[in-house]
Amino acid sequence: MSDILLEARDLTTQLVTKSGTITAIDHVNLRVAAGRTLALVGESGSGKSMTCSSMLGLLPANGRVVKGQVLFKGEDLLKKTPKQMRLIRGRQIGMVLQDAMTSLNPLLTIGEQVGEIFRYHHGITNKAELRRLSIAALEAVRIPAAAERLDSYPFQFSGGMRQRVSIAINVAAAPELLICDEPTTALDVTVQLQILNLLRELQKSRNMTIVFITHDLKLAAQFCDDVAIMYAGRVVERGPIGEVFHRPVHPYTEGLLRAAPSLADLQERLKTIPGTPPSPRAWPQGCRFAPRCALADARCNAQYPNWFGWDEGQRAVACWRTPERLGLQDAPGEPVQAEAELEAVR
């Protein structure tokens, strides 16, 4: 199995709101293998963005990680100071957001914003040198006539171009890991593909690892190697994306795939998952999907499922019905609390 570059263990984040404290993500376990692309998939509100902001120390003021570890190259990011995190975010981990308009400063030119990265992270102050590096950075993300565009402001760029600039800024310091939170959702299909191709190109040439948040399963299948499926603040299934999509084990993953228009047989009517996700204000006591699951029994409603893992932990599912869904006779033994103790079912 490839080296793990980033791992979240039992990551749990709470948010203080006017109507009380909510646990937005709860015991999230994730592994991102070096050089691969992990899709983080799940319905709106399932906790995808919150997982990434928790890992990167970018929580809103009302948010706090209350449990867990975030191991990046073996070091726990949650133990770093805000200053150390700022440096890690700039140099080793980049983050591209859905709408580049929110990450770019509308009052500064594109050249000033790209140049700032080289000034801040590499201490370069020579104007001509900054200009040369900025042009190269924009050319690397295929911005035409880069030299002429340096003096433009973000509003003078199209959505796709702004996203390219945002990618240029985030990969300028050659990070090992790039976290993309729905980077193409706001773009039309053609531009979406161009951006994905660009990311793939950059990943190859710079040997980058990518976490790609999306709720587009088809896009995830085309672009990613591995997948982690989130439901109601928890990861419920994960593994190599081809295997998970061809042989989903968690009933939620199965429902999600059946409801995906792009993956379903066009002749067949799409089957939506009945019911709605629970509220973070009142998580069910047992499996959070149980109230919507046709297979749920008394244990599913009473107790949160263990992780069941196989293929040396590459495939893992948090569902009590896993052994029988895999056609195994024996139910596994003792409850497993953490990913680290992942149990092999054979």
Ligand SMILES: Nc1ncnc2c1ncn2[C@@H]1O[C@H](COP(=O)(O)OP(=O)(O)OP(=O)(O)O)[C@@H](O)[C@H]1O
């Ligand atoms: N600033 C905040 N204050 C209070 N609750 C929040 C805040 N941000 C997110 N939440 C809540 O945390 C939970 C997880 O939200 P998150 O943004 O991570 O979902 P998501 O999976 O990224 O959804 P989407 O696909 O819509 O982006 C949700 O219940 C959401 O309502």
Ligand SMILES: [Mg+2]
């Ligand atoms: Mg989000």
